[in-house]
Amino acid sequence: MKMNTIAAIATAMSSSGIGIVRISGEESFQIIDRVFKGKGKRVKKLSDQKSHTVHYGFIYDGDELIDEVLVLIMKGPGSYTGEDTVEIDCHGGILVTKKILETVLKYGARPAEPGEFTKRAFLSGRIDLTQAEAVIDVINAKNQYALKSSVSQLEGAVSKRVRALREVIIYHIAFIESALDDPEHISLDGYHETLLQAVIPLKEELKRLIRSSENGRVLSEGIETVILGKPNAGKSSLLNVLVGEDRAIVTDIAGTTRDTLKEQIMLEDLSLNVIDTAGIRDTEDIVEKIGVEKARHAAEGADLIIYVVDGSCSLDVNDEEILAFIEDRKAVIVLNKSDLSMVVTPDMLNKRTSHKVITVSARNRSGIEELEHEIKTMFYEGEIDFNDQVYITNVRQKNALEEALRSLGMVEQSIHDGMSEDFYSIDLMDAYEQLGIILGESVEDDLVNEIFSKFCMGK
């Protein structure tokens, strides 16, 4: 059970130079020891270091290197929250900061509630008395806000799906519990098979939900974008126009091995992470050099594909092939070089693709607005404020989904291990509670009600 050590991103979720992930609570040092490796061969345990010292090193998720960081450790009570606290300064940018937070959560912390650091600071007497009322307001306001944003995000499909999952889970818990309470009326013979058959689709659905929660990620972290096109189709020109001089919020985000670079472009609230920019810029010929297969590979993990067609050259087999495989992906077709005499018309493309075709001249900057508008409508669903609050809500939800999935995995394990049924209900209950967190619902008397309404018990 992850309980009392909390973590959150302490800096605003923008493309600022530095991102800080803060951890506070009893297990802060144990958690940082699990993910931090110092430079050099000697193992450096941060928990053994003096308070208020800074350490240079790397954050790892198992064997995977996440980022190069500076870590500040503060032992309680000499910290803001009065608890053992760790601050990880990383390279900034939404992606890396978030990845670090996720790693920390994976290794034992839980996401902080809104205002929780402040609350802890207050409770340990670190905040002046006059601030107390402000804290209360913050807690109230943030809770309402978090609720509102989570509700708005969850309205409709997702919450319905989570509810459906919970219904199945509570039904099974209630069945087990009824049988345990009234073994002579309700038999559990052979029930483990039934439960196993129920758990498998539940897990699949949870996995799908986790994947779909990536849609939220797309909004908050940026859209993984690949620009494809034949040599001289005008990919880098287009990129330059999209980046633009007036849109200065552009950062290079160092990935793990520094061999992939991502350029970040802001379209108002929406950010595009254009992948392999260096590659596109230097070689200009992603299709030709690395071939259609490689292009396909590059496009695989992308949220958005911008396929640039040179309107002054006629379409060939490569175009056909690429258009075919991006057909069922999120993509937009840019018909470039409208300033030159065109041999390709929008109609010709419309016959080969169902994607939107936008005629553009990167050189004259014409059609760019239309392109931006199209991208925005593709991703912008509903009125969602893009800021760190929504983002936190997202992480909490995803976290809860993952915890629920883990709990169901344990149910499956218990079934395979031949444990008895009362053990299944422990993990089923955990899954149920985790999903409840997403809906903002607590357990209270759900179970007892379910038992009595679905199963006939008693003397």
Added chain:
Amino acid sequence: MQYLEESYDVVVVGAGHAGCEAALACARLGLETIMFTVSVDSIALMPCNPNIGGSSKGHLVRELDALGGEMGKNIDKTFIQSKMLNQSKGPAVHSLRAQADKQDYTRSMRNVLENTDHLTIRQAEVSEILTDQGVLTGVKTFSGAVYHCKAAVLATGTYLRARCIYGDVSNYTGPNGLQAANHLTDSLKANGIEMRRFKTGTPARVDKRSIDFTKMEEQLGDERVVPFSFSTDPASIQKEQISCWLTYTNSSTHEIIRDNLGRSPLYSGAIEGTGPRYCPSIEDKVVKFPDKERHQVFVEPEGLYTNEMYLGGMSSSLPEDVQYAMYRTVPGLENVKIVRNAYAIEYDCINSRQLNASLEFKAVSGLFSGGQFNGSSGYEEAAVQGFMAGVNAARKIMGREPVILDRSQAYIGVLIDDLVTKENLEPYRMMTSRAEYRLLLRQDNADLRLMGIGHEIGLVSDERYEQLLKKEQAIELEIKRLEATNIGASEKVQEFLENHGSTPLKTGTTLAELVRRPELNYIMLTDIDLKRVPLPEDVVEQVDINIKYEGYIRRQKQQVTQYKKLENRKLQMDFDYAEVKGLRREAIQKLNLYKPMSIGQASRISGVSPADISVLLVYLEQKRYHKNVEQKE
């Protein structure tokens, strides 16, 4: 005419399962105690089912026994069949249930009470409580006798303004035609106590000679009986057991019920009390679960010296003629003769949120209560509350802190916390699913959990307590030994593992690791555990469970640590929550209504949100800070 009869330390009102435990606890602690009952012949009466224990109720009895209560000992003396339920399940849900010889049970308990020093039994109806400015001073009987006392325990069960109903017949009596107590309610109301009405029911008792058992399945007891009481020697209670019988209702039964629903007081509105969902009448079952083709009927003996049989599963308040018709559709009951009709019973009780966790009324100092009067149901639930109310009444008189068990210590703690914290809309029954930490609250370790507390209370002897300490030590040593004993991959070991369908070893391991394997256990390892010294059965059981479920147990212990943190943040009982800025109105209302004793309890009140708890914590800190500053100045 009013006159002063006598003075006592403690008055106990009622001699059912709650009253008996309360009176015994007080008297055994040396307090002069008087127990009132409307009928001395009905002490420890079992007016409904003829058994003690069952899922989670068995836990309660064992916990009560570990604390120094009587119920476990009494059923060990008087049972006629015993079963450990859920044996194929995990150890947390094993639960004992024994069929009692009802008359023997009553007689035996009465014998204990009558031979307890400091305890007086008196047949009279208590009609008033006497108070002075919110403090209890005594009670008055219907005949006008005044008994002064320092504390009282109300354990009136189902007798307050009781009404028994079947069909259009209704009698203002308690169970079995016993006299109801019709006057106390008004006096309680006059003292600001809010009353409400619950109902429950019981099936018919029938003549054994009119039953054809060849059409029923026989239900035997366990071959080896496990006693309820930790002080009962298992060898002393192995005896011949009496069978119960199983049969089923069918579509004709259901048809008769459906055709006569209009004549049921439950459906005609003649019954106003709220009934329990977990022990529905047969008409409820047929209406609520129309798809079920049949319901089980357990035919259970009421005792060794009677032909009466209890028809478990068929409680009802249908008219007499319909009862006959419906029972006679059941295989084996075609010619059945009813001795006592099934009936529903309505009675006055309280909303238990008016009590502190010590079971003392918030509004009347010195007044305690337990059992069905508190809105629970069941003999076992009643007994444990009576015991706790009695102990805490005694401790109040002796100037000691109340004993409050929390949710991580005992089912008793869960039960009382639920009663005083949650909105209970029906008679409350214990269930294993209500206990969050049930892997820790097993019936097998009730002594290890609670006997120390019982000893501290003064109801467990030094001798018993020393035995417990020895047991504890033996368990600990043996677990350590198993964790420390390495086992190599010798030929003998590999062969042993293969024989038991267990994967052979690749490298050495410990005995404890082998115990952890699902297919193995402590006893099986005897062959390869060469240094083993024979240990008592109960020690072996603990060693096995603690090693086998170590991962789960550790997880629950961590949860308990978290839980305790909030539980240990105490709240003032006389605090006005309207003072706290930022609390939502609903939370203020609920908190002022319940007056929780800790942040933990506050968080379990429905209508109090996590944000309210945060606000409350901040407020408390603010206050503490203020105090510190003032002190410095």
